[in-house]
Amino acid sequence: MQKALKYGLYNQETREKEDPELSFSFKLPLAIMNKWDRCGLTSNFLANYQSATFPQPEKTSSLLSTIINELIENAIKYSSSADKQITVIIKHFQNTIQIKTINFAEEETTQKLKTYILKLSENSHENLFLSQLEENSQREDNHSGIGLLTLINDHNLKLGIRIQKEDALYEIHVKAELETNDL
Amino acid sequence: MIIKTDDYRIECIDPTRAVIIGSLRLPTPSAYEPHFKPIKEKIEKLRDPYTINITKVSFLNSSGITAFARLIFFAKEHNVPIIIEASETIPWQEKTITSLGKLWSKVSIQFS
Ligand SMILES: Nc1ncnc2c1ncn2[C@@H]1O[C@H](COP(=O)(O)OP(=O)(O)OP(=O)(O)O)[C@@H](O)[C@H]1O
Numbered sequence: 001m002q003k004a005l006k007y008g009l010y011n012q013e014t015r016e017k018e019d020p021e022l023s024f025s026f027k028l029p030l031a032i033m034n035k036w037d038r039c040g041l042t043s044n045f046l047a048n049y050q051s052a053t054f055p056q057p058e059k060t061s062s063l064l065s066t067i068i069n070e071l072i073e074n075a076i077k078y079s080s081s082a083d084k085q086i087t088v089i090i091k092h093f094q095n096t097i098q099i100k101t102i103n104f105a106e107e108e109t110t111q112k113l114k115t116y117i118l119k120l121s122e123n124s125h126e127n128l129f130l131s132q133l134e135e136n137s138q139r140e141d142n143h144s145g146i147g148l149l150t151l152i153n154d155h156n157l158k159l160g161i162r163i164q165k166e167d168a169l170y171e172i173h174v175k176a177e178l179e180t181n182d183l
Numbered sequence: 184m185i186i187k188t189d190d191y192r193i194e195c196i197d198p199t200r201a202v203i204i205g206s207l208r209l210p211t212p213s214a215y216e217p218h219f220k221p222i223k224e225k226i227e228k229l230r231d232p233y234t235i236n237i238t239k240v241s242f243l244n245s246s247g248i249t250a251f252a253r254l255i256f257f258a259k260e261h262n263v264p265i266i267i268e269a270s271e272t273i274p275w276q277e278k279t280i281t282s283l284g285k286l287w288s289k290v291s292i293q294f295s
């Protein structure tokens with residue numbers, strides 16, 4: 001088996017050993033999620049569920065929904081059509097909320113993700129956010145490349161990406177973690 | 184002109200002011216084009232600042248942020264200053280709108 005390519009959080013796997021206080025995993029069939037407004041519905045539902053015990057449940061829910069939605073949108077947009085479903089996993093550890101998506105992508109899509117990871121590693125994130133938007137205004141491209149950046153920049157969370165070849169496709173894990181003290 | 188769906192509405196009857204309300208999570212930046220077009224048509228005709236009120240926009244996904252940035256670049260081309268009325272209590276607005284303000288010096292943001 002080929003070695004997985006890892007970025008960010010996946011280079012520090014410590015958290016996985018802790019037992020989560022709350023954990024749930026959702027399998028979302030692409031056939032249903034292709035009706036686009038399901039992304040938002042699902043994100044709102046998961047966020048509401050998760051935020052009920054926080055001091056400011058509405059604000060927390062809104063923040064979580066924003067994050068979950070970006071990750072779900074990506075997992076769906078970049079899934080291979082040969083794949084039938086994506087997985088969303090939410091775990092609540094003592095001081096951390098972890099949101100993770102798993103999807104399978106084609107070679108070409110995965111190559112773009114690798115290029116993107118390189119950009120993230122080599123540039124200041126704030127400059128990258130502004131330069132991506134400038135670039136995007138020049139061409140009618142539908143991949144704006146600012147979703148993950150907004151999450152890192154604006155919502156103070158840590159990101160991890162893991163790419164593992166699985167037969168003809170690539171298994172993509174994207175993970176975001178935020179500290180509950182900030183909520 | 185008022186564009187309305189289940190999730191959001193965009194009101195831009197006033198020549199100098201648009202109000203956007205609701206949750207905007209369309210699949211691509213270009214999916215926003217027809218909805219933002221009436222706003223562009225107003226901006227084109229102006230010299231004075233144009234105000235966009237988003238205090239009741241609960242969600243705007245990254246495709247929407249890109250579309251919004253394009254709106255700002257459009258205003259820049261026509262040299263029409265933009266005033267964004269935003270809400271500090273909505274998490275995505277607090278930071279992301281401030282970042283968008285850095286795209287052009289004639290964008291001012293008023294938080295309420
Ligand atoms: N789950 C995923 N599977 C495969 N590739 C992904 C995944 N998530 C992100 N990517 C890759 O990373 C890039 C950056 O994602 P990001 O969400 O920041 O931007 P985007 O989806 O291109 O545009 P937008 O700003 O509208 O979200 C994508 O263009 C895509 O190539």
Ligand SMILES: [Mg+2]
Pocket residue numbers: 070073074147148245
């Ligand atoms: Mg995205």
